[in-house]
Amino acid sequence: GPKVLQIPSHQIIDMGQMVTLNCDPVSNHLYFYWYKQILGQQMEFLVNFYNGKVMEKSKLFKDQFSVERPDGSYFTLKIQPTALEDSAVYFCASSLPNERLFFGHGTKLSVL
Amino acid sequence: GDQVEQSPSALSLHEGTGSALRCNFTTTMRAVQWFRKNSRGSLINLFYLASGTKENGRLKSAFDSKERYSTLHIRDAQLEDSGTYFCAAEAGTNTGKLTFGDGTVLTVKP
Numbered sequence A: 001g002p003k004v005l006q007i008p009s010h011q012i013i014d015m016g017q018m019v020t021l022n023c024d025p026v027s028n029h030l031y032f033y034w035y036k037q038i039l040g041q042q043m044e045f046l047v048n049f050y051n052g053k054v055m056e057k058s059k060l061f062k063d064q065f066s067v068e069r070p071d072g073s074y075f076t077l078k079i080q081p082t083a084l085e086d087s088a089v090y091f092c093a094s095s096l097p098n099e100r101l102f103f104g105h106g107t108k109l110s111v112l
Numbered sequence B: 001g002d003q004v005e006q007s008p009s010a011l012s013l014h015e016g017t018g019s020a021l022r023c024n025f026t027t028t029m030r031a032v033q034w035f036r037k038n039s040r041g042s043l044i045n046l047f048y049l050a051s052g053t054k055e056n057g058r059l060k061s062a063f064d065s066k067e068r069y070s071t072l073h074i075r076d077a078q079l080e081d082s083g084t085y086f087c088a089a090e091a092g093t094n095t096g097k098l099t100f101g102d103g104t105v106l107t108v109k110p
Helices: none
Strands: A005-007 A010-013 A019-024 A031-037 A043-050 A053-057 A065-068 A075-079 A088-095 A107-111 B004-007 B010-014 B019-025 B029-037 B043-049 B052-056 B059-064 B069-074 B083-091 B098-100 B104-109
Touching: A005 A088, A010 A019, A019 A031, A019 A088, A019 A107, A043 A065, A043 A075, A043 B098, A075 A088, B004 B083, B010 B019, B019 B083, B029 B059, B029 B069, B043 B052, B043 B059, B043 B069, B069 B083
Parallel strands: A010 A107, B010 B104
Antiparallel strands: A005 A019, A019 A075, A031 A043, A031 A088, A043 A053, A065 A075, A088 A107, B004 B019, B019 B069, B029 B043, B029 B083, B052 B059, B059 B069, B083 B098, B083 B104
C-alpha cells in the first residue's frame, strides 16, 4: 500500500542545536501532518499543512517549531533551538481530502 | 479533556476465538480510524469509517457518530494478530487532527 517514509529513523542531538526531520509523503497526497509521541503516552497532533500553509496547530507546536514543503520535496519539521522536552518520536502522515491518514514509521529524536 | 476512551487496555485470546474492542467518544466525531502497531512500531491502517460498518477478512468495524462509539471485532484470532490496536477519531473540523485512544494490547495465544 501507500507508504510514508521518514528520514532518519533516529536522531541524537545536543540541546540548543537545530534539527530537521524529513518526511516523504505519499506522492498524490495533499494534506500533511506531524504527530508527537512521548514515551509511554498517546500520539498527539502537532500540525497539519495544506497548499503550502499551516492550517491548524496544537499547543504542542511551540514557536521553535516550523514546517515546510519546498517545491513538493520533503515535508519537514524543524526545531530550532531544541530543548530536552522535545525528545519524543515524531510521526509524519499524509492524506487525501476526507480520507484516511497514512503514517510513517516515526523518527525518534533524542535531545541530550 | 480526554475525548477518546478505548477499552479494554489489554486483551488475551486463544487462537480461533474472537472479541471486540471499543472506543467511546466524549464529543461528536466525524470519522474514526483503526490501526494496529506492529512489532517494529509501524502503524498499519485497518479501517477508516465516516459511518456504518466495514469488514475486511476476520476484522469488522462499526462507527456510530450519534451514539459516539466505534468498535473493532476480531474473529478467529491468529497468532499474527497480536499487537497494539488503536482507534483514532477526528472531530467535525475535517483537518486530519486525530485524537488517539490509549490502545489495546492484544495477545493471541496458541
